Amino acid sequence: xxxxxxxxxxxxxxxxxxxxxxxxxxxxxxxxxxxxxxxxxxxxxxxxxxxxxxxxxxxxxxxxxxxxxxxxxxxxxxxxxxxxxxxxxxxxxxxxxxxxxxxxxxxxxxxxxxxxxxxxxxxxxxxxxxxxxxxxxxxxxxxxxxxxxxxxxxxxxxxxxxxxxxxxxxxxxxxxxxxxxxxxxxxxxxxxxxxxxxxxxxxxxxxxxxxxxxxxxxxxxxxxxxxxxxxxxxxxxxxxxxxxxxxxxxxxxxxxxxxxxxxxxxxxxxxxxxxxxxxxxxxxxxxxxxxxxxxxxxxxxxxxxxxxxxxxxxxxxxxxxxxxxxxxxxxxxxxxxxxxxxxxxxxxxxxxxxxxxxxxxxxxxxxxxxxxxxxxxxxxxxxxxxxxxxxxxxxxxxxxxxxxxxxxxxxxxxxxxxxxxxxxxxxxxxxxxxxxxxxxxxxxxxxxxxxxxxxxxxxxxxxxxxxxxxxxxxxxxxxxxxxxxxxxxxxxxxxxxx
Amino acid sequence: xxxxxxxxxxxxxxxxxxxxxxxxxxxxxxxxxxxxxxxxxxxxxxxxxxxxxxxxxxxxxxxxxxxxxxxxxxxxxxxxxxxxxxxxxxxxxxxxxxxxxxxxxxxxxxxxxxxxxxxxxxxxxxxxxxxxxxxxxxxxxxxxxxxxxxxxxxxxxxxxxxxxxxxxxxxxxxxxxxxxxxxxxxxxxxxxxxxxxxxxxxxxxxxxxxxxxxxxxxxxxxxxxxxxxxxxxxxxxxxxxxxxxxxxxxxxxxxxxxxxxxxxxxxxxxxxxxxxxxxxxxxxxxxxxxxxxxxxxxxxxxxxxxxxxxxxxxxxxxxxxxxxxxxxxxxxxxxxxxxxxxxxxxxxxxxxxxxxxxxxxxxxxxxxxxxxxxxxxxxxxxxxxxxxxxxxxxx
Numbered sequence: 001x002x003x004x005x006x007x008x009x010x011x012x013x014x015x016x017x018x019x020x021x022x023x024x025x026x027x028x029x030x031x032x033x034x035x036x037x038x039x040x041x042x043x044x045x046x047x048x049x050x051x052x053x054x055x056x057x058x059x060x061x062x063x064x065x066x067x068x069x070x071x072x073x074x075x076x077x078x079x080x081x082x083x084x085x086x087x088x089x090x091x092x093x094x095x096x097x098x099x100x101x102x103x104x105x106x107x108x109x110x111x112x113x114x115x116x117x118x119x120x121x122x123x124x125x126x127x128x129x130x131x132x133x134x135x136x137x138x139x140x141x142x143x144x145x146x147x148x149x150x151x152x153x154x155x156x157x158x159x160x161x162x163x164x165x166x167x168x169x170x171x172x173x174x175x176x177x178x179x180x181x182x183x184x185x186x187x188x189x190x191x192x193x194x195x196x197x198x199x200x201x202x203x204x205x206x207x208x209x210x211x212x213x214x215x216x217x218x219x220x221x222x223x224x225x226x227x228x229x230x231x232x233x234x235x236x237x238x239x240x241x242x243x244x245x246x247x248x249x250x251x252x253x254x255x256x257x258x259x260x261x262x263x264x265x266x267x268x269x270x271x272x273x274x275x276x277x278x279x280x281x282x283x284x285x286x287x288x289x290x291x292x293x294x295x296x297x298x299x300x301x302x303x304x305x306x307x308x309x310x311x312x313x314x315x316x317x318x319x320x321x322x323x324x325x326x327x328x329x330x331x332x333x334x335x336x337x338x339x340x341x342x343x344x345x346x347x348x349x350x351x352x353x354x355x356x357x358x359x360x361x362x363x364x365x366x367x368x369x370x371x372x373x374x375x376x377x378x379x380x381x382x383x384x385x386x387x388x389x390x391x392x393x394x395x396x397x398x399x400x401x402x403x404x405x406x407x408x409x410x411x412x413x414x415x416x417x418x419x420x421x422x423x424x425x426x427x428x429x430x431x432x433x434x435x436x437x438x439x440x441x442x443x444x445x446x447x448x449x450x451x452x453x454x455x456x457x458x459x460x461x462x463x464x465x466x467x468x469x470x471x472x473x474x475x476x477x478x479x480x481x482x483x484x485x486x487x488x489x490x491x492x493x494x495x496x497x498x
Numbered sequence: 499x500x501x502x503x504x505x506x507x508x509x510x511x512x513x514x515x516x517x518x519x520x521x522x523x524x525x526x527x528x529x530x531x532x533x534x535x536x537x538x539x540x541x542x543x544x545x546x547x548x549x550x551x552x553x554x555x556x557x558x559x560x561x562x563x564x565x566x567x568x569x570x571x572x573x574x575x576x577x578x579x580x581x582x583x584x585x586x587x588x589x590x591x592x593x594x595x596x597x598x599x600x601x602x603x604x605x606x607x608x609x610x611x612x613x614x615x616x617x618x619x620x621x622x623x624x625x626x627x628x629x630x631x632x633x634x635x636x637x638x639x640x641x642x643x644x645x646x647x648x649x650x651x652x653x654x655x656x657x658x659x660x661x662x663x664x665x666x667x668x669x670x671x672x673x674x675x676x677x678x679x680x681x682x683x684x685x686x687x688x689x690x691x692x693x694x695x696x697x698x699x700x701x702x703x704x705x706x707x708x709x710x711x712x713x714x715x716x717x718x719x720x721x722x723x724x725x726x727x728x729x730x731x732x733x734x735x736x737x738x739x740x741x742x743x744x745x746x747x748x749x750x751x752x753x754x755x756x757x758x759x760x761x762x763x764x765x766x767x768x769x770x771x772x773x774x775x776x777x778x779x780x781x782x783x784x785x786x787x788x789x790x791x792x793x794x795x796x797x798x799x800x801x802x803x804x805x806x807x808x809x810x811x812x813x814x815x816x817x818x819x820x821x822x823x824x825x826x827x828x829x830x831x832x833x834x835x836x837x838x839x840x841x842x843x844x845x846x847x848x849x850x851x852x853x854x855x856x857x858x859x860x861x862x863x864x865x866x867x868x869x870x871x872x873x874x875x876x877x878x879x880x881x882x883x884x885x886x887x888x889x890x891x892x893x
Contacts, residue, residue: 117703118790118816140709162652173650175659176627189866196790197816198619200663201843201861202889203871204626207659211652231709251560257583257680297709297745300738356648358561389561390650428650436653443653444643451642452655454877458870470654483519483638483880 009099027069034058048092055096072188083214085157088149091433125156141226144171162211164429166262169387175210180223186460214466216459230295239286239319246288247362249315261295263387270381277342280335283319347396355419356428376411390428502545508672516639527666529605537888568607568671587679589616595778613663616772617714626662631675637879666885668878682733687759690728698728699815710742715814789842791816797839829857
């Protein structure tokens, strides 16, 4: 089915399955260890559903001590571990391994401390992203990063992926909003990083942990900063005859010193799909549609709306509306927020890509995508976090048609290569996981990746935590540790490319 | 043989480090040397001086991104972005005067190595929140790159951010890519006078909880004849500032008269806070202590009683700048107070070299964390040649 090859399962571990089950049951009592095939089924995939793999065993610990004991046991017995939050990864970050224990953190669902004075909240990793905002909104606060899966995704998973969202242009990514962590290393050691204070003592391991895709440690507690909700938010809906004009408008807004709360662009196929689905009142005769949301004190928002409208007119906007009520603002967003399901309606399957590009390259990349679309005979719709250059092409395909998934993946890989070619990167917020693993050499040299893997070696020198993700080639730490290793002389295991 | 090695290309940096690694010759890595007396003294016969590896590689104002060589003076960068209506919004402080050196001497490499920030840290973050990409040379003499030139990027581990604040002990930065931001149109400061520390910090926290988008929150306790000053900074568009000043004024009305400083007064006031002017031109030990905002007052009260400490507060009370007037460093008392405050960290910013060799300059870490940091150091710099001992003795 798939071209992504995971590490060969360890036969010795597979043969000891029931022994491992018993050992884990001694650590996590009751129903916390699942080894029945039917009960394990929901864990066989995450939100990258094209890939499925039954885990060896599923374990759902409830305490930090249990997490530490499970990891220590697995470390001592050379058993791999795949950590999992809500399982909403779009890059296969939580895809199980046949010979690996799947460690679900979803029983860690408590809010531990809400501290409005210090504007910090301490939660367990299984609390959902939106769950944090729900806990603090009665005092006018919210947690800023807002990935589109925020109703379901866990904050632990957000740490693993350094999740973004519509508002991160102004308010930052997960990494800019996390103050502290408690985590367990593969050896079972528990460490704490940061807290309610700012900056780290010693190396910024918080930075390394955020976005590490579950390869460095298992997060058991998270301290995040919360922000006061902006007093008001209003949006402009702006249509352009060409994507170039839309792109220049975005650059001009930023050039005018305005950082909007959100700035989203859609191309024609995405506009039509969304409009057909939710009737948001989007114009159908434009090539690019821009939603610019301005938030903050009322006086400021009113002033900036005028300035943005002026910039839009100067850039030949053919359609311009300003939200006059909260309802209208929500309607502007309704189409954008429904873009994925809207595309899901017009195609049996779709693959969501996640490259980031310098904003000015948007017209070039869109043109390149149109060519690729013809080459592969597959349609593509684009939604774009225009402010920060993060592009989400949705490639439409039908998994039941032989060869279409493969064509779609090849199309996706070509898009990402194009992103890299214009100075961008493979993934802005969805993570590398397994999906983009084999494209890493498009961005990084051997030395670049070796230095990354050496970080892994400092945290997990046996490569037991989530192996097979992020890096196309697993180098043993002993090999990586040698000095004077010359380029190209290390054995290169024959792993097929995506 | 003592040597100062001044590479002019990334390849030359590589060559120097390769040589040092092969010969096991420790290197002290410096830019301009403006923060050389911060941290434990480095035991190294040779200096790797990056001041000749200087210059702007790419600056794209419309993309809000800047790539510079590590030895580029911060002053030059700030001038360049200012000319384009932009700024480094983490507002890096200048350690020079506090450390008894000239003003505006620092380089961008040193700024990243020390993860410098300023009063706007509470709103905009530190250097680590603005780095997008890095090319660096590890202690193995291998050049590697990580990150990129775009804001949203999760392609691999976040090494650029992870290397911020590593004091040059993991790798030598060569090229640094930063996010820049539009400069606020104008600024203003609201001042309350004569508040006790307790009332002041609770006023700052109250302001930070409001929707006024405060970008600086500091309190300077009374000094001799000068009354205590509690300061709140607003930045942005003129219309917005006027509106937000109203929000704050009514919020703080029961604490006394609120006066307003104009843009130039605001700039001078916050420059002084940012660069710790209060403790400049002296030689007594200075500590930089980061705790939860509400924990700062009790910590400072205790240390005033115990050691006669002089303090002032930034970051809504969470950053305590502390001077020991008796000339002793009092590390035991200070570390105990940080612990009692619920955790955080204290850094001995100013002290003579002998003192900095004999006490922990940075916050000591629990054993498993210290071991992990040691393993990380060994992975980047197996022969221990980059700034050995700068952060931790023997490492």
